[in-house]
Amino acid sequence: MGVVIETKNLSKVYAGVPAVDRASFSVKKGEVVGFVGLNGAGKSTTINMLMGFIRPSEGSVALFGEELTLPGAASSHQRIGFATGDMSLFDSMTGRQYHEFIARAYGVGSQSVVYQHLVDTFDPQLDKKISTLSRGNRQKIALIAAFMTEPELVILDEPSSGLDPLMQQHFLDLVREQAKKGTTIFMSSHYLNEVVDVCTRILLIKNGKLVKDIPASELEATSGKLVRVVTGKKVAPPASAEVVEREKHGHDYTLQFIYKDSPAVLHAWLGSLVDVKDMTINDHSVEAAFDDLYDVKEAEDA
């Protein structure tokens, strides 16, 4: 499989502060990669460098095997669809006019079967001026524009922000459909569940540094139930539990663990406890699993 995106020691420094710090990764053809991190972690800065909007302070980006330069980025863009959650469209145009403008820029027809399929999927308000549309409807226009030219690579920065849950689902279906066709997709998102849902690989970025490069299934597998019990006697956790905390405060023993196996086994274990002083059981979400990965990395760094 060919490499579509390759970065080497990619860095961007603003006023002496690194926004992205020596990020090296590659994305192969057909992969759907989620790019995840907190606000200010460096996701958008990385994407801006991938698109040739800003120049790396150090390191390099190669797209489709060719090193990207700012003056030459347009030639790569012929093969790339791009959308962001805050995409600025042209307010005086209608959605239809905007799509015609995009089609002419790419030299493709604006009434293709693909375009019609996208319109059917998102049901956007095509004949109203973009300035009058809600954020969600503007986002639909931007997403259609990103996919309508049948690009080999789609780069998306927080693409589903502003979409209602139904449209978010349509968007995820579209990503799956495009992935089946072999389109390479690189998307950043705040919605970890959607990243885990559609991506094959996840890159975690923290404080500008790439801290994890894992299969999406690994992040999904780390979710489960978060159990915390305070007992008067020391107890052993269930066999498959992943212990998060084990402490003794005075006469109390606190045990906290993530549990992903059979609920019946957990139920039986809870039933066997004696001298229970406190107990909480919560869903350990993908978000929490993500936090754990972040923290783990922080501990490793320390």
Added chain:
Amino acid sequence: MLNLFVHTLREKRMFIFGWSLGLALLGYLMTAMFTSFGGGAIDELVESLPAGFEGLMGDLQDWKQLPGYIGSQVFDIRFPIFISILSILLAVGLTVGEEDKGQLRTLVSLPLSRMKIIIAKWTAIVLICLVATLATVGGILLALPTTGESLDLMVLVRLGLFTWLMVAALATVIFAVGLSTGKRSVTTTVGIVVTIGSFLLTTFAQSVAWLKDYEWLSFLHYFPAADIAKGTIVWENALFYAATIVVSLILVFVVFPRRDVKAL
């Protein structure tokens, strides 16, 4: 590139319409006012005004003939000021204005080279300046019958072309600063300093002796409209504006393709 050029004109259609209408009205009203200076009124005015006032009003002797009046009262002061404001708004809007709104990033994300973006936007600016100039000339032509005077069309052609060249040069300077820096404050400041500074320098150099030595710094120094109306064209002046355009375009061609484009 044609796509972006047409898109730019479409985005600015109300701007073009509004300014063209306003400038046509300016040309019409200023020309129609010529008749009010007949019957010796201008001689009385010449007698009553101090010589230093000519910096603001132009050579009052020029007012006695329609070509001189149009040269000094329409093209020498008012029209350049208005069309300079147009050029500042236009060039700032199409450069830092679009960048601040994130629209420049949207354009750069398309398979359009930055060179093509420069050419499409600059061509649109120059065309809009031409349309505004033609609208003013059109207003003057419409008002001619009300003056009862005839006017050699070449007077308007010379003045129109020179004005267009001047304003295209000014717009290109602001455009180049805007796309090269991406900073609204710098771009607007340059536009205002060049326009207002030139106006003040040219106006007061007529009556303030020490300013005369610096008047060549004024952008309007190279646009002696009254002389152009009389048929005197100094080609070095045209060359100055042409050179300004070329240098500004070289600057933007070198800098813009290599600089970071702001996100929202």
